[in-house]
Structures are given as C-alpha cells and as structure tokens.
Amino acid sequence: MEKTLTREEVEKVAVLARLKLSDTELDRFTAQLGKVLEYVAILNEVNTDDVEPMAHAVEMKNVFRDDVPTPSLSREQALANAPKTDGKFFLVPQILEEV
C-alpha cells in the first residue's frame, strides 16, 4: 500500500505553493490529504503490467490554430484586475535578485 503522507511533505508542498499554514492546519491537512491519497491508492490494486502509460487523458491529437493575430485586450482591461498598477505596468513588491 501507499505510504502515509508525512507532515514534512505537506509542509514542503505548502512552501512550494506559497501557502502559510499554522500548526493546526498542518495537522489537519496532513490527515485529510493522507486520506485522499489512500483513497486514490486503491488504483494501485489494478494490475497494469501490460498497460502502456497514458501521456494524456484526452484521446484527441493535433489541434492547431493558424498563425493569425486576433485582437488583444486594451491595457486598461489587462490591468483591470491587478491589485496595484501605475497605469502602464502591473506593480508587485520588489523582487530581490541577489541573495
């Protein structure tokens, strides 16, 4: 069977997802996500020895569009949902490049 999800794993995923979880949340999510994984792990009982791995859930292939421009949003529209702008750019808290 699938090994149980550890608290450390949840912590790591939270960091990667930029989520700040409290200790109680960590405990709760470790248990809840663990249950979800256990449920999905039922699939491991199916014998897949002769089954080719599936690269995509959709059977469709080769959907393309032609290289023809379509209208873009106006700048006002593009920036409309941004928490902060200067009317030209999206503004975000300063990005630190160097350590």
Add this chain to the structure above:
Amino acid sequence: MAKRVAQRVEPMATDTTKDYTVVIGLEVHVQLLTKTKVFCGCVNLFNPENPNVQTCPVCLGMPGVLPVMNREAFRLALKTALALNCRIARFTKWDRKQYYYPDLPKNYQISQYDLPFSHDGWLEVASDEEFSEKRRIGIIRVHLEEDAGKNLHDETGRGTDSRVDLNRAGTPLLEIVSKPDIRSPAEARRYLEELKLLLTYLGVSDCNMQEGSLRCDANINLHLQEGDETIATPIVEVKNLNSFRAVELALQYEVGRQLDEFRSTGHRLGDVPKQTRGWDEKREITFGQRGKEEASDYRYFPDPDLVPVTVSDKLLEEIRGELCELPAARRERFRQQYGLSQYDASVIIDQGRRFADYFERVAQECEDGKQAANWVTQDVLREMNQRKVDIDKFPISADDLAFLLKKISARELTTKSARDVFAELLAGADSGTPPSAGRIDQIINERGLALVSDAGQLEGVITAVIARNEKAANDFRNGKQAAIGRLIGEVMREVKGADPKLVRQMLIEKIVGSEEA
C-alpha cells in the same frame, strides 16, 4: 588544450602540478519568428515602449481559458530540430512547470518535460579561430515552450515596487540544450555564433540578444586530474549572459574561480547543492544567486488543456523540403565551387545569409570566385564596417561590383584602378549619385583609367620610345634589367591606361627581337 586556454585567460591558475579539463554545457532560449504567440492570437512583437498592450485572457492566465498550439510555431520548431540533426519524436506533449514569479501569470509555464518533440542532435563548430578542424557538439534536446513576461526591477535600492510587462508572456520559445561537450570558454562562444548563424539562416529567429530573442545560460565545472584520480568540481550555472562576449568572459572567470574555490574548500561535485551565479558585466565577475529549486519541485504534469501532437512522415518530409542550404554545407560548397580557402569561406558565411548571397551573386556574375572573395571580404566588408551598415544597405550592388570586377579579368582595368573606381562610386553614393554600370564606365572615362591592351595602338608608341632611348635599350640588351623600367614609364606616360604587363612584354620583344634581326 583546455589547460592552455584556461592558463592564458586566468593567470592566477598557476598550479602546474594539476591538469584539468573544462566542461561546459549551454542552454539556449530563442524566440521564434511567428506573427502571434504560441497559445493565443496576441501579436508576437518586441514592444517595450508600450507595456501590457499585447495580452489576452489566455496569456494573462485567466481561469477557464483554453490555449491552442500555433501551427507555425511547431513547424519552425521542427525545422530547427531537423537542422540540428535531432531525432524527432513521433508523439509529443506539453507539461506544466510550476513555479511562482511575478512575470509568470499562470504560476506555471507550459513547457515540455519527459516527451520533448526532439532529442539527440548535434552542431559542428570550428575547433579554433582559424577554422582548422570541426568539433561536433551534442544536442541533448530541443523543446518548445512559452516565454514569461518581463520584470523591471527598481534599481534605486529604495525598495519601490517592481514593474511587470506581460507583452512577452506566451511568446514561442525554443530551449536548445547542449551536451557538456564544450571544452573551453572560446568554444562556447563559437558554438553560440554557429547556432545563431544557423537559426538566422533558417529564418526561425532573429536572435537579437539586445531584445532578448536569444538568451543563454551556461553550466560549467572542471575535471581536475590528480595522479590517477579525476576530481569533478561542483557544477555552477551562470545566468544573465547578455552577449556572446559575456558568455566567454564569464566562463573564463568561472574557470579561475572554481580552481581557487577547490583549493580553499576541497568541495567536489555532490558536496554542495548546485549553485546559480549571475554575471556582473561592469565588474566582470560572477556572483552567487538564489539556490535553485530541485527539478522535482517544479511538479511537472501533462497540461490537460493542450492535446498531444503526433508527427507523420509526410509532415517531416514537408518540413525537410523547406530547409534551405545550411551554413555548414554552404561553407563547404563555397570552398569547392569557388576555390576559396576555409578561412575566406568562413568569413563570408559567418557574415550571414544575405552577405553570402551577395558574394555568390558577384562570384557568378564576374565568373571569378577568388577575385569576388577578395573584394567582398576586404573592400566590401571594410566599407560596411566603417559605414556601420549591413549588406542590404551597402550602396554598391552585387551586379555593379561584378561589372567592375569583370573589367579586371578582361584586362580592361588594373586592380589598382578598380579600387579607385570603387572608392569613387562610394563617394558618389554618399553625395547622392547612385552607383550603376553606367557610372562605372563614366568614372573610367573621365579619369582615363581604361587599360589599353590593344597591341596595335601601342605598337607605334613603343617603336618611337625605343628609337628615342637607344642607350636604355642597349643597356637592357646588355643585361641591365632595370633599364626597361624607364622605357615602360615613358610608354605609360604617352598612352594613359596602357596595360603595363603588355607594354613590358612588347618592349622586350622589340628590343631583343631587333638584336636578333
């Protein structure tokens, strides 16, 4: 060889008891020359003056939108991979690479993970600056992904906000990953030069580094030889390389820095996590950057919004048919067809496709490849550099230059006179008189540069000159070679533009012949 290069560039590496090899792999990103972005119909245009005017819900990463693959982007990608001798996957798909950065509105980049559309190719580069030999640099993979937007950082240090322009988000981007086959910083530069030449020949990218359409990251470490043991130093990835020169300088710096670091810490590959370093162009040093997230941290998974692509034989043949003659093949053909040296052929090819087209037109029209190569690599190139124009803006057309060079082959003009005409054509062009065949003839007439190669026309003058200079003629007859010079000079003064070779030959025949008679 690696040792020689490294010691030359990095004098502090003076420990001669150690031998080492430099190991470099390059990761190049190039934007493709499509009209629109890779997954939406926004225009693909470098437009920094007008931020955030080339976006739509798809490239802004709005919920519920559906990206659709640009057919042309995929075709250009296939074309590039074929030209890089890659194997083309018959089944390929796109994956989501998850990371957070303000220039990435979806919080994932659509890229290719385990099934890139092409892999295992190679590119041949010159082994040294003299093009003596070729070295084959392996290509691990080429895959098609989307570019991110652009962050503009506040550089005042006052902690004001960073600005984000998403015009670039979703631009089709090829990632070309080389094997760690490159053995010196100079070779890294040559690889990039050859790659850029190939890509611009194919017309798949303009490779403009200033505008960011070609970007390069380099991975480098050293293999130190200590007795029987080979020790690998930790691999460093160098970023922010804004020119080929920067790539070479940064890698030279890294060679010395890694040697020093190994001496002081003894760290080997695996002892410390992989480091990312930036290149500081002003100080010409690399500096440490944020730690790189492990590959598994990107949590790749197949993008459910994009369907896989299969490549048929028919499509491959079609794309193969669209490939033009590639630079390496053309370099070789120039050598054979026009009898050029490896060096001349390379100088011409390395200037780009339009320049090589110009040369070839001149060579074919004047029917003298070597002559054409001499003029194009010396006179034309020099004038182009002085005027800072490329060949498309060069005032003298290939046909006009060929017209001029033909006159040299036909012995109607000396090479020296042709250079005068060339200079006057350019001077004329600068003051508003466009060069033309008619203009060439006009200059030759006005300045009396036409070579007189008509023996009949020279005959009388030569007889008269010999008669007037009995002593000089006798001196020559008696073995005083220098005496002929005076006679030639006199003939040339009388018949402006007389072919000096012919004059000399006729004079000798006359003097020696009259003795025999």
